[in-house]
Amino acid sequence: MLVVETADGTRRDSARAVIDASGTWRTPNPLGAGGIAAEGEADFADRIAYGIPDILGRDRALYAGRTTLVAGSGHSAANALLDLARLAEGAPGTAFIWAVRGTDLVRIYGGGDADQLPARGELGADVRDLAESGRVQLVTGFATLAIRAHDGRLIVEGQSEEGLLQLGPVDRIIAATGQRPDLSLTRELRLDLDPWLESVKALGPLIDPNEHSCGDVPPHGHRELSHPEPGFYTVGIKSYGRAPTFLLLTGYEQVRSVAAALAGDVAAADAVQLVLPETGVCTVPAGRASQGCCGGPAPAATDACCVADADAKAAGKMGCGCVGKMEAAE
Ligand SMILES: Cc1cc2nc3c(=O)[nH]c(=O)nc-3n(C[C@H](O)[C@H](O)[C@H](O)COP(=O)(O)OP(=O)(O)OC[C@H]3O[C@@H](n4cnc5c(N)ncnc54)[C@H](O)[C@@H]3O)c2cc1C
Secondary structure (H helix, E strand, O other): OEEEEEOOEEEEEOOOOEEEOOOOOOOEOOOOHHHOOOEOOOOOHHHEEEOOOOOOOOOHHHHOOOEEEEEOOOHHHHHHHHHHHHHHHHOOOOEEEEEOOOOOOHHHHOOHHHOOOHHHHHHHHHHHHHHHHOOOEEEOOOEEEEEEEEOOEEEEEEEEOOEEEEEEEEOEEEEOOOEOOOHHHHOOOOOOEOOOOOOEHHHHHHHOOOOOOOOOOOOOOHHHHEOOOOOEEEOHHHHHOOOOOOOHHHHHHHHHHHHHHHOOOHHHHHOOOOOOOOOOOOOOOOOOOOOOOOOOOOOOOOOHHHHHHHHHHHOOOOOOOOOOOOOOOO
16 A cells, blocks of 8 residues: 655555665765764754755855865765865865765775776765865764854864864864665565665675675666565665665666566566676775685685675576675775
């Protein structure tokens, strides 16, 4: 049963199947580290933008000549920082601070020319150049705890490796801290989700950003995207839950497979083909450098992981997600 809100009121529709492709864009993660709103985050909501504001367009006046703190280490943060840098060239007094929770920027700086998506490689390289130019104050290992008022401006307080640290004062904050799925839509349904990523369960181990950075995800379709609830599928970026690595290309093949399954063409639904552009950088979680599979070292062009993956793929099963040459990040 679907509850559909329209301009004419609420309607209830019955459906043979439901495909949830509602995305994650409307439910951004909070600024506070650990997924909990920072103290003061609600009080100063009018000075916080989530995601990527239109810095060079309709939001220009909010950022020109002001100081902004950008929190986050993904592509949204990179876009916002580069826009602020462009704005600063024509708007004197524009300044920005970049605060990231981690200490390793390998993933955001990306694989450069080795990235099979040239624009993604360029974005990482540009933000690296910006950070190294000294035009932005980069603070790593910073976990935001609180926002406090200070002479009409804001101080952002967080835990750093050196103890409690205060950044600012700033005028505005951009929380580029990712998105999470809105699961309230489906609370009455029997869903099978990864307990941490909130992705569909089968994908969780394959897309965990702490484990995988290569950009490769094994082909998957209607079987992995279904749930114990009959006729219910999660597709698109919502199928990845909180993982930030989803690409449209994945979604097209997901939807094709689910549509074929619903049309009764099981052969077409099962024939899932997906080759994603690799990022050109494969990071390895700390302490896993000696392990063989998914994040293990790459002493040669292939390793145990790649062989296991190839075998799994040949057998029509999902492998561990890191196919091809891997290099351990220092
Ligand atoms: C800043 C940014 C840049 C990106 N750039 C790229 C890129 O260059 N290439 C790429 O491949 N991917 C990119 N991505 C990833 C990108 O989000 C996805 O590839 C793509 O938009 C996901 O499509 P989707 O249909 O799953 O979700 P969305 O595009 O988010 O679409 C979800 C839709 O569902 C609607 N909706 C939500 N709730 C409901 C409801 N209850 N009822 C009805 N409708 C609802 C929403 O309004 C929205 O229209 C980017 C993501 C971000 C955040």
